[in-house]
Amino acid sequence: MGKYIAGSDPAVPAGRHVLEDCVEAATMAPSLHNSQPWKFRIADGAVNVYADHTRQLAVLDPSGRELMISVGAAVFNLRLRLRQAGHLPRLTVFPDSGQSDLVATVTSAGPAPVTTSRSSNSLPRSSTGTLTGIRSRAPSSPLTSPNT
Numbered sequence: 001m002g003k004y005i006a007g008s009d010p011a012v013p014a015g016r017h018v019l020e021d022c023v024e025a026a027t028m029a030p031s032l033h034n035s036q037p038w039k040f041r042i043a044d045g046a047v048n049v050y051a052d053h054t055r056q057l058a059v060l061d062p063s064g065r066e067l068m069i070s071v072g073a074a075v076f077n078l079r080l081r082l083r084q085a086g087h088l089p090r091l092t093v094f095p096d097s098g099q100s101d102l103v104a105t106v107t108s109a110g111p112a113p114v115t116t117s118r119s120s121n122s123l124p125r126s127s128t129g130t131l132t133g134i135r136s137r138a139p140s141s142p143l144t145s146p147n148t
């Protein structure tokens with residue numbers, strides 16, 4: 001039996017505070033010219049990740065290819081943080097054909113042992129255990145609604 005990080009109970013769906021922590025980690029991902037072209041919505045134990053085309057760099061990235069790479073990096077961080085919290089991430093890409101901006105949905109598929117691999121420790125943390133770096137980087141709240 002593996003060990004689990006205190007504060008998250010992997011026997012139940014990931015709680016909102018865990019998912020908010022995952023979103024915070026996601027917003028630390030690299031993006032083209034730090035454009036941060038993503039939005040997140042937490043609902044029903046899942047994090048929905050949206051491409052924010054209002055932040056697309058039209059001259060540098062007319063096709064949106066690098067925007068999508070950036071969103072992918074955010075999704076990777078999100079999954080990594082969820083795994084770090086003791087949950088096996090379940091990823092569904094483009095879950096709704098009617099919502100082309102909805103790039104991914106991430107949920108917990110159940111408990112997973114916490115490891116001490118390099119990647120699971122790669123997100124920067126302060127000595128108090130909180131994620132660092134994001135607040136000084138983010139130009140806007142990571143929890144903005146895609147409809148606002």
Ligand SMILES: Cc1cc2nc3c(=O)[nH]c(=O)nc-3n(C[C@H](O)[C@H](O)[C@H](O)COP(=O)(O)O)c2cc1C
Pocket residue numbers: 030031032033066067069070073
């Ligand atoms: C997530 C992301 C991070 C990037 N970070 C950097 C960077 O740190 N320095 C840089 O010069 N370019 C950076 N870029 C720009 C890409 O390196 C550049 O657009 C790429 O070389 C385009 O080449 P390609 O379209 O042939 O793949 C980044 C792009 C993306 C999508």
